[in-house]
Amino acid sequence: MSEISPKEKLSTKHTVRRLAAYMKPHRVALITAFIVLALGTASSVAGPKLIQIFIDDYLTPRNFDWQAIGVLAGIYLGLHLLSVVFTYYQLVSFNKIAYWIIQQIRVDVFSKIQHLGLKFFDRTPGGSLVSRITNDTESIKMLYVSVLSTYVQGIVMLVGILAGMFFLDVKLALYCLLLLPVIMMLMQVYRKLSSKVFHISREKVSQLNAKLNESLQGMNIIQAMRQEKRFRESFDQTTKEHYKANLRQIKLNGLLVRPAVDFIYLLAIMLVLGFFGFKSFVGPVEIGVLYAFINYLERFFEPINMMMFRLTEFQQAIVSAERVFGLMDEEEAAPTQEGENNPQIVQGKIEFKDVSFSYDGQTDVLHNISFVANPGETIALVGHTGSGKSSIINLQMRFYSINRGEILIDEQPIQAYSDQELRDKVGLVLQDSFLFAGDVKQNIRLHEDEITQEEIERAAEFVQADSFIRKLPGQYDEPVGERGATFSSGQRQLLSFARTMARNPKILVLDEATASIDTETEEAIQAALAKMRKGRTTIAIAHRLSTIQDADQILVLHKGEIVERGNHQSLLSQRGLYYRMYLLQQGAEKQSSSPTA
Secondary structure, eight states, X not given: OOOOOOSSOOOHHHHHHHHHHTTGGGHHHHHHHHHHHHXXXXXXXXXXXXXXXXXXXXXXXXXXXXXXXXXXXXXXXXXXXXXXXXXXXXXXXXXXXXXXXXXXXXXXXHHHHHTBOHHHHHSSOHHHHHHIIIIIHHHHHHIIIIIHHHHHHHHHHHHHHHHHHXXXXXXXXXXXXXXXXXXXXHHHHHHHXXXXXXXXXXXXXXXXXXHHHHHHHTHHHHHHTTOHHHHHHHHHHHHHHHHHHHHHHHHHHHHHTHHHHHHHHHHHHHHHHHHHHHHHTTSOOOHHHHXXXXXXXXXXXXXXXXXXXXXXXXXXXXXXXXXXXXXXXXXXXXXXXXXXXXXXXSSOOEEEEEXXXXXXXXXXXXXXXXXXXXXXXXXEEEESTTSSHHHHHHHHTTSSOOSEEEEEETTEEGGGSOHHHHHHHEEEEOSSOOOXXXXXXXXHHTXXXXXXXXXXXXXXXXXXXXXXXXXXXXXXXXXXXXXXXXXXXXHHHHHHHHHHHTTOOSEEEEESTTTTSOHHHHHHHHHHHHHHHTTSEEEEEOSSGGGGTTOSEEEEEEXXXXXXXXXXXXXXXXXXXXXXXXXXXHHHHHHXXXXXX
């Protein structure tokens, strides 16, 4: 599987517009924060002007009017305190807004993922998705937390400083204004060069997460097959590539962020000092004006430096947003209802009509599959690995769209049913049952409040899971760890049976439901399976042929086609593929049960 690749790279303008759209619900809070930010910046900008007044009007002429100086000092300290208060308020406000927005983005991305088709997950590593929902959205958060406030504050401060400069000396301010195009060009060059580097860096983070996720899930196989060295070398290689990308980023920052801005600042200082030096030849120079101008110049480049530093975070956020929005724009959606008739599944009749299917759009894995499962009948699917059994189940569950042909339930196309109707009336039990972290009753109920405790216990008793649940320390409140690791495979399967029966489905889909259960447990639940199938249409994939001998019809698949069909006895009498499979299994079972085996 490979990293997600959006159909086309989103433009920066489009990405920024989509990010800005998330701010609309918070526009009142944002406007308030911006106003407070502007007031705080104005308070800070006024400081040098007050000092200039003190130097030129009081210190230089030795005019020590202590009352006036005290008022000036009081105003200076008051403005400083106001600046501190305003800065605190806007910092808290921007962070609150940022966390609200990131929470919404994460919910939107997670919601989108839940509605993507299985075809998407077939080609997408789980670790890559985790990286997009966590790492990339965390990077986007910095856009709202620090970048946005820094740029607004920087722009307000630059405007205020330029106004102060023009107030002091129009000609020199115009000279300094010529530096702005140079700074803008520097920022544009940095943005373009850093974009590619950040894309590589974020992709490597996704690959690291994907490898880590795969390794953790397959740790037992890695250790059993002594693959630790190979996985460590592979992980090390990806880590080195991530290191190289980050190193390129650091070199770029080291060249174009602080050093380049400091060089422009040096040129500006030389310009100001040269201007006042030449001016001193023709007349006196006010020391306060010189101080104020140098102070303003220093303050002028302070927000520029901050904006350049934040440009790194801005670029990272934009790249991360492109990746997140690329995922949100993914069109590989799960098949859903077509039309507005909203039919109901009442009888549970299933019919496949000349169904063909391909996962990649090129090679068919099913060819002209046709069969009918009448209400209450059990249809068993058998065949070697890769014969197409699971593909039929996937289509029956509407996990994938049909390429050609038609699937009917109660004479209605499967596409006509709503997701809720289809999921409520079609129960699925997989070979590898999945349990969620929580407790036993939550795994049976799955947070559906309409399923009562009595119905949970009744379903557990029905599949003979109640006996082992009652022996647990917490019984139905017994904690369940991740993937149900503390339960045996048989116990996990019994809980999945109870989960299915608690919903009382009209159709049962069993994907080798007893393959992972020991013989003793299997014997105990065969009776339960028989009760589960009674009155319900059942489609069952069978690994052990002995478990489906009572099926109403057995379909034998080979290379995506139905090559034989009939009940157990009729298929044996044909002496075809089913007969050979049966003999092989009988021989294997006899050999395994032999005392000398």
